[in-house]
Amino acid sequence: MSNPDIKNIREVEPEPIGSGLNRNHGNYTDNEQTEDTGNNNDNEYTEQSGDEHVSEETEMGAQAYDPGDFNDDDFNIDGIDDGGDEIEGFSFQEDRFTASKPVWNDVKFAVFFLVILFILIVTSMTLMVKYFGKYIVDNSGNATLPNSVFFQFKTIFLFLFTSLISFGSSMFIFLNAGKSSERFVNFGVKLLIGLFLMAAAASLLVGQILQVIFFGVISGVLILIVKKYQPLITLASHILSIVIDVLKKYPSTAIAALIGFFTSLIFTLILTISIGCAYIAYGFHSDGQRIDENSKVTGGLIFTILFLNFAGLYIIDVMKNAMHVTIGGIYGTWYYLNSTFTGMPNNEGLGSFKRAMTYSFGSVCFGSLFVVFFQIWAIFAMIGDKQVGIVGKFFDVVLKIVGLIVGYFNLYAYSYVSLYGVDMVRSASSTLKFFKQRGLQAILNDSIISAALGFYCLIASLLSLLITCVYLAIIRAIFGLDDAVYLPLAGYSFLVTFNITSILIITIVSGSSVFFFALNKDPAVFQESHPFEFQEISRCYPKVLDKLVL
Template sequence: MGEYNQQEQPSYTPSEQTAAPQYTPQQQKISQDGQFDEKRSDQTFEEAFKVEKPRFNDLWALFLLIGVIGGFSAVSGICLNAYAAHHSFFGGGIYGGQEQFSLNTNTIILLVFAVVIGFVISIAYFLVARMFTKQFIWITGIVNVLLGFATAIYYFVEHYYSAAIVFLIFAVFGAWCFYSWIGRIPFATLMLQTIMDVTRAYPSILLTSFLGSLVAAAFGAWFSVTLVAVYVRYNPTEGSASCSSSGGCSHATLIGLLVYVTFAGYYISEVIKNIIHTTISGIYGSWYFCSRSTQGMPRWPALGAFKRSMTYSLGSISFGSLIVSIIQLLQQLAGWGEQAARNDNNMIAVALICVLRCLIAVLQWAVNFFNHYAYCYIALYGSAYIPAAKETWRMIKDRGFDALINDCLIDPVLNLGAQFVGYVCALFAYLYLKYTAPAYNSSGNYNAPVVAFAFLIGLQICSIASVPIKSGTATFFTAMARDPEVLRLSYPDLYQKIVHLYPRVQQMIHS
């Protein structure tokens, strides 16, 4: 931002040039209800965080997003129309469908239930974080580990060994991670309490998150119905009513459309999540830089940040989301390949694919890490994606905040929470298939893909519901890396608490 002045303190001028007002930090106070005292302003978000030459960034990615949405809508319309034409054949509920060769209405109900379960548990998970902040990290770690082992044991009892082994690996890894994190929990708790105090002070954060979660759940339901409709429309198995009447069916067409629909689902979900992220980052950035300044907190920061996210920055958001979506698709394809290799008892292929999946997972983590902080910079300064990623990483590395970020457990804990919701949705899907016993799954061939999609639906919805906490943490660290003196001058109480738990922050700020 700009220059910060305080009596008997030297001015601090960061090297980056950004149009910004003059600030006079004041002593921060927290009222009895946990809200931050602040000064209100007549300036808007656009005025507080000016972009020198407002323009759309990364337009090619924006056009690609529009094309993907259009393509997904077209495929969905064609397949849903074919499904509706044979609705009676596929059944009007859980039971009664005559289709024995492909997914049917039974599966649609399953996936819609998964969406609802994922949405409800995700909202409840966020409320637990808000009401039991100090205990939240412990609750998440313990419940996630216990449920992971319980799920693995249940799958072993049911002789569903492939899922049992996968969930057992997840549970063991989660338990090891949680044990290694115990010494870092106090610092993460302070960060989480700070973020939650800000959410209480600005209800627009919660409103943005809730509306975004509704949109994500609605898209999840649309994606689920479309996925089943694609199976129904293009499954070439003899006896498939829709295929025999409409034609054009083949395994190649079916696989190609499933890959495209899966990619589109990942891509659009990522864009939704990152629009929420940049909008909420704008609110947190306004709090950090403006709430104790002479100008004060801008009016309607959520609306201003959302407008920027949906206009100038939408191409940049689409660019970053595209990279993550491609990696997620590769991970999903590798999972399908591994399942096929297991069915063929080709253990060499299974081992090679497992190694590949590990490498893809590392790549996905690295890209998500860069994106998470780059989007904060995009939200506040309207930069294009690549310059924002480079600038954000340079600031974090130069200040040494990469170590502080690594020592904060909030993101890993929230990832465990999303994994927990995925466990529940996946277990529900398996039990649903077992006890409703649809004819198309008489041999259990559809267990793996349906359970996997239910897991991913729960994972994505919870990831979106937890965006306010992740965005707050990322924006806080990004703001400290850019203008660290603000923390010491404007928020001395919070600064002293951080120094007590993480003394190195003093060196970072004065480096």
């Protein structure tokens, strides 16, 4: 099998930045390109000194980027034979995506976020300082285990060992998924079909017709993909394998997801306590239940709870998207810089994080507003569901569906932001064009990968649970173990494994969306750096040869 023929390419050394997508390939100006009069068929490029290209504004770890305009002559696909082993006529000039100076995008939305964050901190601290003691007393009856259990050395050791089992199970399944991704994806999709069919049957038994239709349609679509569109599964397996390989090579991607996960977890805990304290402040239990008939809903309570929910949802979504932009920046840096003369920059994760939290942070805050808007309206619809019956249910379903669509659109919009550092409006416009041309393929590809990742998460969690149960049974038989901690430890193992795999899934989903976007927009870059992988992808996805102009 021969590699694709790449013509007329000359590398130019990238500008020295810490991270970000600064692949300075030959996007030459007219005065940089000269024609060799001795040979009418060949073009020779002259390179300027690197000092003329290096900007003084490159001290930052990452920069914003301008995709610029494209010329159809830069990407010719005449003469492509989809059925042959070789891909011919695939000559190109590589694009430069850097801007001379970094750009702070959508700053006003970053300011809005900081104002909301400041008000939330002041409100939460005020409520917690005044009512945290009452909150503890109000929730003290919810404990399922005696406190003395957790201070036994044996129990602490078991918790630590169970955590190691969970981590080991997650890594074992994860590494095997990367080695045999196609078999992993196929088995995951088939298992998911079985689960959805069982869910449809269970829904039919309890008389939930809408759920029967929902699970039945999803099962039918997956069966159709397996039977008629096997190349889609092959493409998804190739992408999954590539994304996992990058994750293994650059663990900073998983570290970014881990930081985002724990930050969101801690913030959610603080927000939950703040909402509980707000209820107590207005004469209710921390869960919102009335204490007595004197507990009355006031305008102050409604406003406080609504603000805490809005601010909490907004900040959590910003955290999630900031981590996605950070992870996407690392994958984008690998996509454009991995095969250059200088290679990957040092501290690529830190550089990508800096850009996500500075130049692109306003764009992150801007896009998150749309998702939170639909989430808040869904809450209103859920409240109205109790008042207006079927009408409230209908609007609740519609708003949830629209919210999911907006969230999925943002996944790719933020992928574009992480790749090229543009503002959110331009990113949304380019993403809309992307979905018009490759949207169906993106949705199917993500659905297949999600099915495989769901299978991975389930298998890893069950494996960890099984090993933990066997281990605890042996410990209980030999050394004795309090029955009060047996089931909690088994459940703890399952939850820890589930969360570890969730962190890896977040990383893979971010990486796959960024990679698929960059692959469709700049296929020539991947063809040059990974010719064999590109040729394998082009066999099951010929559209990759047709470069998108966004």
